[in-house]
Structure formats: C-alpha cells, structure tokens
Amino acid sequence: MSPVSATGTAARTSVGTKKDGGRSPRASVTDVLAGAVEALGGQERPGQVLMAEAVERAMEQGEHLLVQAGTGTGKSLGYLVPALLHEQRVVVATATLALQHQLVERDIPALLQAVEDQLGTQPSYAVLKGRSNYACLHRVREGVPDDQGTLVEAPQGSLGAEVVKLRAWAEQQAEDGGPGDRDSAPRHTDQLWRQISVNHRECLGAAKCRFAAECFAERARDDAHQADLVVTNHSLLAIDAVEGVPMIPEYAVVVVDEAHELSARVTQAATDELSAAEVERAAKRAQRHVASAGTGAGSGAGSEADDLADAADALRDALDACAPGRLDTLPGSLADSLALVRDGARALLSAFPKDATDGDPDAGRTQARGWVQEVFKITERMAAHSESDVLWLAEAERSRRLCVAPLQVQQPLRERLFGAKTIVLTSATLMLGGDFDALASSIGLRPRERVDHSTDASGRDPDTSVEDETLPWRGIDVGSPFDYARQAILYVARGLPAPTRGRSTGTRPDALGPEQIEEIVDLVEAADGRTLGLFSSRRAAEAAAEVLRERLPQLTILAQGDAQLPELTRLFVEDPHTCLFGTLSLWQGLDVPGDTCQLVIIDRIPFPRPDDPLMSARQRAADRAGGNGFMEVSAAHAALLLAQGSGRLIRTTTDRGVVAVLDPRLVTARYGGFLRASLPAMWSTTDRAVALGALRRLAG
Numbered sequence: 001m002s003p004v005s006a007t008g009t010a011a012r013t014s015v016g017t018k019k020d021g022g023r024s025p026r027a028s029v030t031d032v033l034a035g036a037v038e039a040l041g042g043q044e045r046p047g048q049v050l051m052a053e054a055v056e057r058a059m060e061q062g063e064h065l066l067v068q069a070g071t072g073t074g075k076s077l078g079y080l081v082p083a084l085l086h087e088q089r090v091v092v093a094t095a096t097l098a099l100q101h102q103l104v105e106r107d108i109p110a111l112l113q114a115v116e117d118q119l120g121t122q123p124s125y126a127v128l129k130g131r132s133n134y135a136c137l138h139r140v141r142e143g144v145p146d147d148q149g150t151l152v153e154a155p156q157g158s159l160g161a162e163v164v165k166l167r168a169w170a171e172q173q174a175e176d177g178g179p180g181d182r183d184s185a186p187r188h189t190d191q192l193w194r195q196i197s198v199n200h201r202e203c204l205g206a207a208k209c210r211f212a213a214e215c216f217a218e219r220a221r222d223d224a225h226q227a228d229l230v231v232t233n234h235s236l237l238a239i240d241a242v243e244g245v246p247m248i249p250e251y252a253v254v255v256v257d258e259a260h261e262l263s264a265r266v267t268q269a270a271t272d273e274l275s276a277a278e279v280e281r282a283a284k285r286a287q288r289h290v291a292s293a294g295t296g297a298g299s300g301a302g303s304e305a306d307d308l309a310d311a312a313d314a315l316r317d318a319l320d321a322c323a324p325g326r327l328d329t330l331p332g333s334l335a336d337s338l339a340l341v342r343d344g345a346r347a348l349l350s351a352f353p354k355d356a357t358d359g360d361p362d363a364g365r366t367q368a369r370g371w372v373q374e375v376f377k378i379t380e381r382m383a384a385h386s387e388s389d390v391l392w393l394a395e396a397e398r399s400r401r402l403c404v405a406p407l408q409v410q411q412p413l414r415e416r417l418f419g420a421k422t423i424v425l426t427s428a429t430l431m432l433g434g435d436f437d438a439l440a441s442s443i444g445l446r447p448r449e450r451v452d453h454s455t456d457a458s459g460r461d462p463d464t465s466v467e468d469e470t471l472p473w474r475g476i477d478v479g480s481p482f483d484y485a486r487q488a489i490l491y492v493a494r495g496l497p498a499p500t501r502g503r504s505t506g507t508r509p510d511a512l513g514p515e516q517i518e519e520i521v522d523l524v525e526a527a528d529g530r531t532l533g534l535f536s537s538r539r540a541a542e543a544a545a546e547v548l549r550e551r552l553p554q555l556t557i558l559a560q561g562d563a564q565l566p567e568l569t570r571l572f573v574e575d576p577h578t579c580l581f582g583t584l585s586l587w588q589g590l591d592v593p594g595d596t597c598q599l600v601i602i603d604r605i606p607f608p609r610p611d612d613p614l615m616s617a618r619q620r621a622a623d624r625a626g627g628n629g630f631m632e633v634s635a636a637h638a639a640l641l642l643a644q645g646s647g648r649l650i651r652t653t654t655d656r657g658v659v660a661v662l663d664p665r666l667v668t669a670r671y672g673g674f675l676r677a678s679l680p681a682m683w684s685t686t687d688r689a690v691a692l693g694a695l696r697r698l699a700g
Contacts, residue, residue, distance in 0.1 A: 029056045032115050033081045039114035042074070047478035051078035054476055055424050059086050059253050062422045063451070064473035066259070066440065068430040070480025070680070071647055075426050076107045078478075079255045083229055084111070084123050088252040091230045093237040095261035100127065101183050103231050126220065126227035127179070128248060130236055134216040135170040135180045136198045138209050142363055162188065163195045170196055173216070180216030201370030208361045225249045234258075234265035241417040242266060242409070252422060259425035260640055263409055263442045267614070271405040272378045273394075276316035279341055282375045283308035283348070285368040290351045304351040308344035308372070315341055319402065324395040326613035330385050338383040345376035378404075392613035405614050407621055414444030418471050428480075429643040434677035436475035438636045445473050480680070482650050489658045490646070490682040491691035492666045493519055499604045499663055512540050512603065516662050519688075520544055520601060521551050523660055524579055526692045527599040528699035529555045530657075532572075532590065533581035534645045535603045541581040544603075548579065555579060560586065572596060588644045593651035598698050600649045604663040605675065606641040607634050635671050639678035646679050656698055658691050 029052050037044055051067050058065035059082055069075035080103075083090040094100045104127045112122050166188060173180040182193060206212040224230045232248060234256070240247040256262055287305040318337040327334070352369050382404050385391060394401045406412070417423065425443075432438040437447040449470045496515050512520075524531050535541040538560065545559040556575055558568050560582030572580040573596050580586070587606075608615035615637065619629035642661075649657045659682060666672045667686060676684070685691065 027085065027118050027120075029053060029082050029085060032085065032118050033077065035118050036077060036081060036111050036114045037074075040110060045072075045074055045481055047480065048074045048078045050476070051075060051426075051478045052081050054474070054478075055079050055255070056082040056085070058424050058474070059083075059090070059422060064418060064422065064445065064471060065424045066430050066436050066445075066473065066475040067424065067426040068436075068475075068477040069426055069428060070478075070482065071428050071651060072481045072653070073428075073478060075257070075428075076103065077111065079257070079424060079426060080108065080111055080229075081115075083253070083255060084119070086253060089228060089230065089249065090253045090255060091232060091237070091248060091251045092255045092257060093232050093234050095234050095258035095265055097183060097233070099257060100129075100231055100233060108229070108231075123228035124226060125229040125231065126223040127181075128220055128224045128230055128232045128236065129181060130200075130233075130239075130247075131203055131217045132197050132199045133182045134220065135166075135173070135185070135196045136203070137170065137174060137211040137214055137216070138204060138363060139198055140167045140170045140196050141211065159192070162192050166192060166196050174214050179220065181220075198367070199370075201374055202367040203370075204361055204363060204366050208366075221249075234262055235269040237417075238266040238269040241420070242412045243270070244416065254417070254421050254423050256423060256425045258427055259443075260427040260429050260439065260644075262413075262425070266409045266413065267405055270409070271403065272381060273401050273403045274375070274378045274382065275399050275401045276312045276319060277399060279312035279315060279345075279375055280309055282345070282368075282371040283312060285364075286348055286352070286372050289353070289362070289365040289368050290348065304344070304348040308341070308348050308375075311337065311340035311344040319393060319400045322393050322400075324393045324400070325611060326390065326392040326617060330391070335383065335385075338379050342376060342379040342383050345372050345379060348372050349376060390614050390617040403613075407617060410442065410444040412444075414471065418444055428647060429640060429678070430475075431477060432636055432639040432643070432678045433674040438632070438639070440473065440475070441632070442636065445471060449473060450475060481653060482655075482680075483653075484650060484680040484682045486683075487650050487653075487656050488680065488682040489691060489694055490676075490679065490684045491658055491660045491688075492664065492684070492686050493660065493662045493688065494664045494667055494686040495688065496662055496664055498665050498668075512543055516603065517544065517547055519660075519662055520603075521548060522692060523599060523601060523658075523695065524548060524555070525552055526695035526699065527658075529575075529577035529579055530595065530598040530699070531579040531601060532586065532592070532597050532599070532648055533579060533601045533603070534587050534648070535581060535583055536606060538583050540603055541583060545579075545581045557581070584641075587641055587648070590648055591651060592648070593655060597649060597655075598657035599695060600645065600657070600659045602642070602645050602659070602661045602663070605638050605661075605665055606645070607638045631671065631674065635674055639675050642675055643678045643680075646682070650680070658695055660691060 030049060033049065033052050034044065037048075047069060051069055051073065054065060054067060055078065057063075067075070067078075069078060079092070083092065092103065094103065104125070108125050112119075112125075116122055165186065169186055170180060172178070173184070178184060182197075185193070203209075203217075206215065206218050209215065212218055227249075230248060230251065236247050237254065237256075239245050283305045286308070290305050314337040318331070318334040321333060322331060330338075349369065349372055352365065352372075381389065382391060382402060388407050389404050390407050391402070391404050394403050430436060430439050436450070440447060440450070449472055451472045451474050496519060497513065520533070533541060533544060535544065542559050542561070545557045548555065548557045554577070556571070556578040558571060558578060558580045560568065560580075562568065563571075565585060568580055568582075569590065569592065572578050573592055576595050610616065615633055619633040622629035622632045646659045649655065649659050666675055
C-alpha cells in the first residue's frame with residue numbers, strides 16, 4: 001500500500017484544519033478504539049483506553065502530556081485514534097525509521113480499514129522525511145559531481161553495477177508513482193545511497209530543477225500538505241520547530257513517540273562536524289566553477305578556491321597540534337585556522353557566478369556552492385565558540401574531526417516547540433527514578449509546572465492559578481499488561497567487584513575482569529544459551545564472546561559485527577541455544593519475544609564515559625547552576641539505558657526470564673535506588689544460586 005491514503009486529499013478550508021468529510025459527530029475515542037481493537041482481533045487493555053482518553057483531553061485542551069505506556073500496552077493505537085479524530089492536523093514524530101515504517105505500512109492502514117464505518121470517511125495520512133532520504137531524479141539522470149565538481153557517470157566495477165541497479169529502481173519508482181525513499185529501496189550501503197541522493201544544500205530547488213514535477217521529496221511535501229496526519233521523525237521536527245526551518249506543513253499538535261530519545265535526537269540534529277579533508281574537497285569542487293567564471297577578486301581566476309585549500313592545510317596543522325577531547329578554550333592556532341577557513345569560504349561563495357535566468361541551472365555548480373556554504377556555516381559557528389555550544393576534537397583512525405553541539409536543548413525546546421504547540425510525549429520509559437521530573441527537565445518542562453494528574457479522568461479544567469509564563473503539563477503511567485514480579489527476576493551480582501576505571505589497575509576502563517567472565521559463563525550455561533548480552537563497549541562484548549566460544553562450544557555465540565543486525569537477529573531467533581552479544585543498538589532496538597531470550601546480561605551500569613565531551617560539559621554546567629550534575633546527567637542517562645536494556649527481556653505475557661546486572665553498585669551505591677526505581681517492577685535478588693536455579697528450570 002502506498003504511504004499516502006488516496007482519500008481525503010482535497011484542498012482544506014484552512015491551513016492545518018481538517019474538513020468534516022461526513023464524519024459522524026457522535027464518534028468517540030473510546031468507541032472508535034473499541035471498534036478498532038475488535039476488528040483487529042485484539043483484546044481491550046485498560047491502559048490503552050486510559051491513554052487514549054488522556055491524549056484526547058490533552059489535544060482538546062491544549063495541554064502538554066507525558067504518557068508512560070509499558071511494552072504491550074498498544075500505545076500506537078492509544079494515540080492514533082485520538083489523532084485521527086482531532087479536528088486539526090496532527091504530526092506524529094518517531095525516533096527510529098523502523099517505527100515510522102511500522103506506522104505507515106501497517107498500523108495506520110489497518111486502523112483506518114478497521115474503523116472506516118465509524119469514521120464515515122478515511123482521513124488521509126502521509127510520511128515526511130529529510131530530503132536525503134529520497135532518491136534525487138536529477139542526480140540519477142544527470143550523474144554525480146566528482147571532486148572537481150564535474151558531473152560524472154556511475155563508477156566502474158561492482159560499485160558501478162550496484163549504482164546502476166539503484167538508478168533503475170528510482171526510475172521504476174517514478175514511473176509507478178512510488179515513494180522513492182530509502183526504506184523502499186533494494187539493499188544498499190550508505191556510499192551507494194549517496195550516489196543517487198542529495199542533501200538540502202545540494203538540491204537545485206523545485207523552481208530550478210527540470211525534474212521537479214516528478215521529484216519524490218517534493219511529492220512527499222505536497223502529500224503532507226494535504227494530509228490529516230503526518231508521520232515524521234524527531235530530527236525533522238527539530239529542524240522545523242527548534243531551528244525554525246519550515247519542513248512540515250502547519251500543525252497544532254505533535255505526538256512524540258519514543259520520547260525518551262527526543263533530547264538526544266534534537267542534540268544530534270544540531271551537531272556539526274568538520275575535518276580538514278572536507279574543507280579541501282569543497283575547495284576542489286568549487287575550483288572549476290569559480291575559475292571558469294573569471295570573477296575572482298584575488299590575483300587570478302579561481303584564487304578564492306586556492307585560498308580555501310590553503311586554509312584547509314592550516315586547519316589540518318592546528319588539529320594535529322591539539323589533544324583530543326573537549327576544548328574549553330580555543331588554542332590560538334586553531335582559532336586562527338578556523339577564521340581563515342570561515343573567511344576563505346565566505347570569499348569563495350561571493351566568487352561563484354549567479355545562475356542564468358534562462359536555461360537549465362548548472363547542477364555541479366549548485367552542489368559545489370552548497371558544500372562551500374556548509375563549510376562556512378560550520379566554521380562560523382565553531383569560530384564563535386559560544387558559551388551555548390560545546391566544542392571538542394574527535395580522533396578517528398585516519399583523521400581528526402572538530403565537533404560542536406549545543407550545551408543544552410531544554411530552552412530551545414521550551415520556547416520553540418512546547419511554547420508554540422500542544423505536545424503529547426509517550427514511551428515505555430519516561431519515569432526515571434520513579435517519576436517524570438528528570439525526563440521533563442531534560443526537554444524543557446519544569447517539575448513545578450506539573451498539574452495534579454489525579455484529575456485526568458474528571459474532565460475538570462487544569463489548574464488556572466499558575467503564572468502566565470508557565471507551561472502546564474500532566475504525567476500519567478498507564479501501566480503494562482505484564483506481571484513483571486511474576487515473569488522476571490532482577491539479579492544483581494553483589495559479590496562481584498565493582499567495575500574500575502582502569503586508572504589504578506592499568507587495565508582498560510571497559511575491560512571485563514576474570515570474575516565477570518566466570519559469572520557470564522555460569523549464567524549462560526545455566527540458561528543453555530537464550531542470552532542477550534548488553535555490554536558497555538564493543539571490546540567487552542567481543543571478549544566475552546571469544547571466551548564463551550571456547551568454554552561452551554555446544555552453544556552458538558554471536559557478536560555484534562559478525563553480520564548485519566537483521567541477520568544476527570534472525571539467527572538468534574531461529575536457534576534457542578544461541579547468544580547474541582553487543583552494544584548500544586541492541587539495548588534499544590531489539591524485539592525478540594518468546595523462548596529466544598530468557599537471560600539478559602548487563603555488564604555494568606551504563607554511565608557515560610568520564611571523557612565524553614558533551615556529557616561532561618552538561619554535568620559541569622548543572623553543577624555550576626546549583627544542581628546535582630551527576631544525578632541530572634550521568635545517573636539519568638544510565639537509568640534510561642538500564643530501563644531500555646531490561647525491557648528487552650519481557651515482550652509478551654508468557655515470557656519468563658532473568659535480568660542479570662554484573663555491577664554491584666546497583667544495590668550498594670547511594671544512587672542505586674534511583675536506578676532501580678527506573679526499572680520494571682521485577683522480583684529482585686542478589687542470591688546467585690537463586691538466579692542460576694531459575695535459569696536452569698526455564699531451560700529444562
């Protein structure tokens with residue numbers, strides 16, 4: 001099915017306002033939800049009903065709402081039903097492409113089909129992504145610029161053959177009216193996708209591109225302008241609302257799913273990186289366009305490109321002279337080189353000739369200018385070294401990159417998103433330490449602004465005694481259909497030594513000690529496989545996998561990196577005598593219900609590394625503001641990941657198992673109570689024999 005409904009796409013009576021469309025005024029959220037659940041073959045879940053009613057109330061009264069809906073609640077229906085019934089356009093923003101794909105390809109079409117009679121019409125919906133997620137027909141048909149900005153055909157060899165296949169797919173999508181987006185494409189790498197896509201700076205623009213009428217990105221924007229419900233992602237929402245770049249049609253309400261990721265995704269969208277090699281490439285790509293124009297103000301045509309290339313050399317020398325890590329002050333040589341690059345990029349931009357008013361625009365020139373513009377924008381920000389930004393030097397195997405990110409995103413979110421729209425946030429993990437305060441504070445809502453949620457179901461007006469500048473919000477936990485106390489055991493290995501930072505022992509800070517290795521072997525042997533190992537580093541995961549392959553040869557031990565994640569997941573699910581060990585992407589993105597996973601091992605409390613530039617800067621800023629930086633930043637970060645990791649165990653009402661945390665600080669440290677209160681209400685023990693016995697019984 002196409003991501004866009006074929007019905008309900010007529011022009012609107014007003015921007016962002018739905019047309020009546022013959023919908024029955026008597027249709028209620030609870031009736032429509034009940035009809036959908038029955039038609040889809042589900043069972044009524046009290047938490048889902050409570051959520052739908054609360055979301056409807058928030059949308060109608062324009063009040064922010066945080067809803068913690070545990071795994072199995074059916075939260076997608078819990079917000080989709082009131083969103084489809086709402087009188088104005090609603091935007092749904094997800095953190096992951098997987099959930100976005102699930103919504104537009106499965107959940108929304110099934111819901112609309114199930115409740116068509118009750119609604120009287122089918123509301124329209126559309127999916128909207130960043131421009132680089134769509135194939136560019138101009139690039140497909142005209143070629144890709146090389147380092148000198150000349151448009152060239154597909155590369156030779158196997159890469160060229162794959163590019164040709166992708167181009168053929170894009171042409172077929174154009175002919176069939178398909179979305180032309182990355183999710184619909186045949187299997188490919190990032191490098192391959194870049195051969196048929198452009199970012200927003202490289203795009204010629206609809207007014208100049210002769211393929212604009214067929215453009216996948218423009219068609220998606222047009223569909224979104226006609227849709228009652230727009231599904232997008234956190235990053236695009238951040239660009240639209242926080243950065244003020246119009247990307248989404250006018251809307252009044254946003255539902256943020258996977259809302260525990262919002263702060264991190266907004267930070268990611270506002271983070272810039274730069275290397276000397278990228279500056280050098282931008283100069284090379286601009287060279288022929290500036291030289292052919294002969295308009296340079298320097299010693300000769302194209303001298304501005306030469307100047308930028310020289311500035312790239314100066315930047316490389318300055319970066320080589322710096323130690324990796326956070327840069328609280330700019331070294332003189334780095335400040336000077338950034339100024340050189342900034343000024344060189346500005347001069348080079350001025351040297352580009354303007355596009356002719358008639359005829360096709362020069363795509364190579366447009367894209368070369370876009371790269372130089374990007375260099376100028378980033379270096380201008382870095383050279384300013386604002387107190388609101390964090391600057392650091394990251395070191396890779398072959399190069400060094402300068403990175404800049406916002407110190408905090410609370411205030412921009414508060415002013416430009418929560419201050420302008422009605423926001424509903426939902427996730428299985430919003431309550432950290434047992435309440436919503438930590439998560440709310442991280443996104444710009446203040447704990448003192450919370451309205452007593454005991455009146456949520458009463459229909460009474462919210463507290464009107466609050467000051468005008470406050471942003472009232474409610475928080476509700478609708479629970480989970482799972483009985484965690486009966487289905488899961490939380491085992492904390494109190495007898496193990498606490499993880500060290502490696503300073504006094506001479507070991508790597510992420511290294512596993514012999515005691516941890518022995519504990520992992522005994523736990524996995526008792527479970528007879530069926531283990532998901534969540535580790536603080538790739539090195540620790542690989543080390544554990546290597547030992548278990550030797551000590552437990554009867555089991556299959558998979559480590560992240562052995563294959564792509566979908567392939568690893570398939571192998572893990574097919575054979576119960578299998579273990580899968582990995583890092584962060586497994587903590588948050590794996591869904592394996594049933595006997596496949598009966599043991600989740602967490603090697604240590606996932607605090608951010610002490611040398612993490614952004615986290616350490618935020619912790620220091622919180623301390624300086626009079627708060628507790630460790631609890632507000634490090635402990636909150638760890639609590640969220642622990643909750644996400646523990647949540648991999650119980651995915652259905654029949655699942656059983658053990659979460660084993662090999663870090664005794666979870667029960668011995670003062671902050672342990674805050675972390676444990678963030679986890680599902682599992683039955684807890686520190687008795688090793690109890691945990692091993694439970695695993696043996698499950699395996700038997």
